[in-house]
Amino acid sequence: MDMAVGDEQPGNEKWLEPARSKLMAVMSAMPFFPHRANTTGNLVLDVKDFDDAQVCGTCHVEIYKQWRTSMMSQAWDDPVYRALLKMASEATNGKVDNFCTGCHSPIGLTTGQITSQVNRxxxxxxxxxxxMPGVDCETCHNISARTGLDNGAYVMSPRAHGRPTKYGPRKDAVSPYHDTVYSALHTRSDFCATCHNVTHPFSSVAVERTYDEWLESPYSFNNETCQDCHMPGFAGKAAIMGPDRERVASHWFSGANATVLSYLGQHEAAQRARDMLASAAEMQFQPLPADMLPGQYTTVAVKVANVGAGHKLPTGFPEGREIWIDFQVRDATGRELYRLGAVKDGKTEEDTRNFKVHLGDKDGNELDIEVWNATQILSDNRILPKGYIVREFSFQVPADAVGPLTLTAHLNYWPFSQKLADYLLGKDKMQVEVTRMASVTQRVPLLKALASAATGTP
Structure with a gap:
């Protein structure tokens, strides 16, 4: 079929479009309120309009195999998400049921299967x-357009022309099973924006802004898309009966959540997440003193640079995502002289030099879990794409320290704290992985003469 969709160019609209007041006045414009998903004719779709992803896998063998190991395939069955969803549904008396589920099971939402009972x-x-499926083949390849840049503002059109229709990035795709429609939207980052920009549906606070972070980055200016990093190409066939291609978009959708992938038994996918994290950041000490003096205070500065992520580090899920520096000083005997950035009682210790979004309620109290009560962003100290932040550590060198000193800084990440996982799932039901993104170590000598005088050595 000689058709194309999604040729409009994306803008930098950060808030709901069209205006929230207009959407509220015309409820038919949001048939799955407060989620912004829509369908052709604003109708609830029939479950029979969609195939199981296994059907897609009979022809798209390698792509299906890759997707099956991804967090996309587990979007509905992610145990941390489901525990939070249950809490949110109960706490809001069901007001957020559609909102939360519309990007974790779009087919479940648009076929009218979502209820408070199901969500709980x-x-x-x-x-x-x-x-219900998570974010599967039938979800992404039945999206015909977008009506905005947040909160699931996609249009689902599974049978746009009376038979199965699939939208995708190729103009020469032909299938004996379904119609194929070229979609420019599927080649651009604003396709991802619909679910990777999240605005609180009632307070309008910007909860997640992964797409906007990319849009305002050097990657956007250089036409490097979300798909370039998260769907890198490989040589092969998109379908078993199709032609050999130099580039077929991979469907691993690698991100950063090694914890849940490992928990679900997807160990290769978890390793891809670790590899992606390792390529995202670099760390180095700012110029250190030539030597240090026992008994005196000294300050060490650590520079952390976002060298590989097209969005802030970290991004997404503000209640959980955290990157931090674990800084340690040891003397020549191996004795720990100073440390800041340890995990204590399931969370990073107080005053840890971390990079994170902190959401607050109407009274300015920080929210660790109850994001549905968020009305403001208290702080956001994450690292911009191609940007860097310098953090300082001040400590006293003990008078009896034995030189040289070894200074070590580890850059760590977890998708959520162990404390949060224990609270949601039960004590030690899920072991949260602390993934090391980067490390730097350097030795600094102690002044021997002054060290001897300080310790009373003749």
Whole structure:
């Protein structure tokens, strides 16, 4: 079919478009309120309009295999998400049911399967009684347009011309099973914006802004898209009956959540997440003194640069995502003289030099979990794409320290704290991985003469 969609160019609209007041006045414009998903004709779709992803896998063998290991495939069954969803549904009396689910099971939302009962059920119960896919083949390749840049503002059109229709990035794609429609939207980052920009549906606070972070970055100016990093190409066939291609977009959708992937048994995917984190940042000491003096205070500066992420470090899920510096000083005997950045009681210790978004409620109290109560951003000290931040550590060198001193800084990441995982799932039900993104070590001598005088050595 000689058709194309999504040729409009994206703008830098950070808030709801069209204006929230207009959407509120015309409720039919948001049939799945407060989520912004839409369908052709604003109608609830039929479950029979969609195939199981396994059907897609019969022809798109390698792509299906890759997707099956991804967090996209687990978007609905992610245990941390489901625990938070249950809490949010109960706390808001169901007001956020559609909102949360519309980007974790778009087909579940647009086919009218979402209820408070489903959202509050266990993963095992919903799998048996209300099976719904996460973000699967049928989700992304049935999106025909977007109506905005946040909160799931996609348009789902599974049978736009009376038979199965799939939208994608190729103009020469032909299938014996479904119609194929070229979609320029699928080649651009604003396709991802619909679910990777999240605005609180009632307070309008910007909860997540991954797309906007990219849009205002050097990557956007250089036409490097989300797909370039998260769907890198490989040589092969997109479908078993299709032609050999120099570049087929991979469907691993590698991100940073090694913890949940490992928990679900997807160990190769977890390693890809670790590799992506390792390529995202670099760390170095700012010029250190030639030597240090026992008994005196000294300050060490550490520079952390975002060299590989097209968005802030970290990005997404503000209640959980955290990067921090674990800084340690040891003397020649191995004795720990100073440390800041340890994990204590399931969270980073007080005053840790971290990089994170802190959300607050109407009274200015920081929110660790209850994002549905967020009305403001208290602080955001994350690292911009191609940017850097310098953090300082001040400590006293003990008078009896034995030189030389070894200074070590580790840059760590976790998708959420162990304390949060224990609270949501139960003590030690999920072991949260602390992924090391970068490390730097350097030795600094102690002044021997002054060290001897300080310790009373003849």
């Amino acid at each position: 059920s266990s993963i095992e119960d919903s799998a048996m009684n209300h099976p």
